[in-house]
Amino acid sequence: MVMTRAQMLAQALQNNTSYNMGNSMLQQGMGQAYSPGQAIGNALTTYAGFMGRNKGQEQAEQKADSQSQQLAKLLTSSGFNVPQGVDPGMAMPIIQAKANMDLAKSNQDIRRDQIDWTRQNADRNFNFAKENADRSYGLDAAKLNAPKAEPLVEVYDPESQATVYRPRSEAIGMQSKAPKVEDKPDTIKIGTDLRKEYNNLAKPLHEMNQSYSRMLNAASDQSAAGDIALIFAYMKMLDPTSVVREGEFATAQNSAGVPDSIMNMYNKALDGTRLQPEQRLQFLNQAKSQYQGASGLMDTIDARYSDLANEYGVSPEQIIMTRPDFTDQFTSVEASLGGGTDTTLAKVPDGIDQNLWAVMTPEEKALWQN
Numbered sequence: 346m347v348m349t350r351a352q353m354l355a356q357a358l359q360n361n362t363s364y365n366m367g368n369s370m371l372q373q374g375m376g377q378a379y380s381p382g383q384a385i386g387n388a389l390t391t392y393a394g395f396m397g398r399n400k401g402q403e404q405a406e407q408k409a410d411s412q413s414q415q416l417a418k419l420l421t422s423s424g425f426n427v428p429q430g431v432d433p434g435m436a437m438p439i440i441q442a443k444a445n446m447d448l449a450k451s452n453q454d455i456r457r458d459q460i461d462w463t464r465q466n467a468d469r470n471f472n473f474a475k476e477n478a479d480r481s482y483g484l485d486a487a488k489l490n491a492p493k494a495e496p497l498v499e500v501y502d503p504e505s506q507a508t509v510y511r512p513r514s515e516a517i518g519m520q521s522k523a524p525k526v527e528d529k530p531d532t533i534k535i536g537t538d539l540r541k542e543y544n545n546l547a548k549p550l551h552e553m554n555q556s557y558s559r560m561l562n563a564a565s566d567q568s569a570a571g572d573i574a575l576i577f578a579y580m581k582m583l584d585p586t587s588v589v590r591e592g593e594f595a596t597a598q599n600s601a602g603v604p605d606s607i608m609n610m611y612n613k614a615l616d617g618t619r620l621q622p623e624q625r626l627q628f629l630n631q632a633k634s635q636y637q638g639a640s641g642l643m644d645t646i647d648a649r650y651s652d653l654a655n656e657y658g659v660s661p662e663q664i665i666m667t668r669p670d671f672t673d674q675f676t677s678v679e680a681s682l683g684g685g686t687d688t689t690l691a692k693v694p695d696g697i698d699q700n701l702w703a704v705m706t707p708e709e710k711a712l713w714q715n
Contacts, residue, residue: 349434350413357405364401370394418618534537536659543650545664549585550643555637558580561617561671564678572620576611579628582635583607604698626682633675640668 348356358364374391416433420426427433481558500519511519529704556578561712563574577591584602589595594615595608614620620628 347416347434348412350409350432352434353412354405354409357408358401361405363397363406367399369534370397450611454588500713524608530657532658535657536654536663539650539653539657539659539664541668543646543664546646549642550639550668550711551666552585553582553636553639556585557632557671558669560632560685561674561678564629565681567622567625569614569617569619571615573611575609575620575628576614577627579632580607580611582632606698622682629675629678629682633671636671643668 353626369594371394374387498516500516502509559578563571580603
């Protein structure tokens with residue numbers, strides 16, 4: 346709270362000890378005296394009280410002046426000039442009132458600027474709308490006065506091979522749409538589908554290729570391991586679904602599609618019984634016969650799918666599987682086994698199962714041939 350100098354002085358006097366004690370002694374000294382000694386005591390008390398009150402008055406005056414000067418400095422540092430000789434406490438309400446007036450004037454100026462901006466913006470919008478209206482009116486008038494344009498027609502231009510717009514008089518005789526082009530077949534999808542169908546049909550021959558190749562390689566290795574591998578590959582050629590694994594004994598359960606004679610021969614090979622050269626060659630001849638039969642059937646399938654590929658615009662080479670040629674390898678293995686020089690390698694006699702013939706010894710075959 347801002348106080349005037351008189352208020353500061355009154356507060357200082359109220360709180361000054363010398364001033365308050367001096368007033369108290371003045372009241373005691375001014376009491377009624379009933380004797381000369383009491384009169385002298387009252388005079389001394391009065392004098393002491395007068396001196397104490399004057400001292401307290403000076404102290405309070407100094408304190409009030411100091412507070413008033415500090416207030417004046419504070420107002421001056423805040424931008425408010427206090428005139429010389431004017432009580433700062435008395436000037437404070439005037440200064441505050443002036444500040445309020447300045448703030449009100451500033452707000453009024455801001456409001457006036459806002460009103461001016463709103464008016465100017467309204468004027469700009471009005472002028473813009475008026476210009477658009479004049480322009481629109483001018484265009485409408487130009488359209489009314491302009492000669493009627495010939496309507497445009499959408500037609501197909503064969504030179505640019507695109508749809509264009511031409512005046513109706515120029516569009517006479519032109520097609521309204523591009524000639525319909527039949528959709529081209531999706532050769533990639535067709536090729537994929539044909540290849541998938543073909544591979545499913547060719548899978549048995551592919552497995553037979555692998556078995557036949559393993560037989561030729563095993564027959565070249567005239568050892569116990571080669572005999573086991575040879576007979577095992579022949580068993581897989583007879584029954585691709587067989588679950589027997591090379592090196593384990595064959596049974597009716599794991600080799601259901603293999604004749605008992607072949608299984609027995611395979612199990613004997615596992616026990617160490619070796620094949621004779623003519624027996625190895627007999628296995629190869631039987632495998633060759635089955636492979637050639639399957640290849641002949643596959644030739645028909647190849648021809649069918651080659652025709653389908655050509656019909657759909659797909660290269661047959663992308664569909665048909667190239668088959669290996671085992672002729673040279675068979676001839677080489679046959680020569681190493683003495684093929685064509687042993688009478689026991691003659692054609693299987695009528696009435697003898699070829700699988701049984703394959704496991705016969707040379708002596709047993711000679712008996713049948715005689």
